[in-house]
Amino acid sequence: MPVRSTVPASRDAFVALLLRDLTVLRKTLKEFLPRVVLQPFLLAFVMLYVFPTIGQRVGGGAQAETFATVLVSGLVGLSLLFQGIQGVALPMVAEFGYTKEIEDRVLAPLPVSLVAVGKVLTGAIQGMFAACLVFPIAAVVHAKGVVPHLTVHWLVLVTIVPLAAVMCASLGLTFGTIFEPRTVPMLFGLIVLPITFLGGTYYSWSALAPVKVGGWSWLQTLVLLNPLIYVAEGMRGALTTVPHMHLYIVYPVLIGLCALLLRLGIGGFRKRVLS
């Protein structure tokens, strides 16, 4: 019984898995596009148009433009995170929970770990696509004069975005293997919500210093546990000149998170498909 050696067979199977995912993405573009457009649109609409227009303090007054600039970077991070959850974690919960349709891909002639890596890769591609959509939205949706001022550092941008996308997709993989259909509400209520609100979407990390107990900037310290803060701060480094966390911290932490979450996610994936 002739068999091909594992490396070329695995490579072909891996490419085919990606092709399958991209085909599904193309077929479901009608669902994908509204999903990735609506969130940044709503946030930009409320914070950059409604708030300045009604004179709400946040983002209003003299700091409005700085706020717009800070927010755009945060929105890119948020989009990446939500693609990790919606593009990787939720489909995986469904596939493990009841449809079982991942079975045929698990039986494809490649190591099971690579099936999980494939999921992360297509999740990251979706994330980057969603992130790109934030810019035209933020450029158009704002009140008069509240324009984000972007100063693009290209080298940082083209390295931070893929890195952040892979990190968020790996986070999605990890969640997808931990949560069951029954516990998905908990995923949103207890994990996604704090990550998004305390992930530096609406403010930069350095701005949190005044939130203190005694002499300790407790909030600034606490949010360091939040993976999204590094994405948002990295995006500020890539897109703006506003003060942000040093890139010497952002890069190693993002790389470390990628490694950790990939490991956890792949381990969880193997545990779910093998017994």
Add this chain to the structure above:
Amino acid sequence: MSSAGADTDPANIVIRTEQLTKVYPGMDVPAVDHLDLVVRRGEIFGLLGPNGAGKTTTAGMLTTRVIPTSGAAFVGGVDVVAHPALAKQLIGVVPQQNTLDRSLNVRENLYFHGRFFGMSAAVARAAADDMLERFHLARWAEANIMALSGGMAQRLMTARAILHRPAILFLDEPTAGLDPQSRLALWEILGELHSAGQTILLTTHYMEEADQLCDRLAIIDHGRVLALDTPARLKDTIGAETIISVAADGDLEALRTAVAADVSGIESATIVDGALKLGVHDVGGVLADVVSLATRTDVRLRDISIEEPTLETVFIGLTGRELRD
């Protein structure tokens, strides 16, 4: 039957397990207990047993999805534990559950399966179209998976499983939950595959299915093989009796005593639901005696029927209990 030599020629062996054992975490008893099996090229091999006997776990280990606790398993000579990615090239699986890709249509399910197994786009497309014709699914090529009936989904999963020409096709309880018509259609398909030389391993708890389809059968319970042979030989050898059922009016008890005393070759004689049931190995030798005794004992015969031995009786003979559904 093949000679003993066939079991030692590696080219003829598609599956071999050596003391294959699986103990799930937290369980005291093994699901599969030191299993030794050999499946030969071109045969339909059946694992017959009640639910929970270890059939699905055995199939799971052979298809790389369940990691054995100890022992070894080889598919096409490839160690499935050491080289699962390699072994997966050789196997096709039709699982119990519908695992079709709901995000893809019928044709795409076949096409991408081909691509997973290294086919080029053109080859995969041709193979998918070929399968759609063979399995009478061409009309539904563009259909959504959710629109397929249970029988159609089963056909599509079978087509998908053989698309990459696996050395061995696994079917786990293939007809469980199918309507009788779809079941017959699937049996026909398996028959055709068998004629074309496809090696098949199927698990089932339907005796009729095992009897009809399988060249050889392993009857398993509690993870152990209780008997392994052709269905015919199993029925011949494992104490399975033909039952002569005598329905009559009159003193059945007197007839029972007389038959048990005077007719040789009666293994058992019991009265069940107003009929005398006689267990025999050779019907021809006793039938005339039973009829003449009946006339002499003043019993009026209404009906005599012969029930051939079934695998159910074999199973009961082996385990003392029935195959549960």
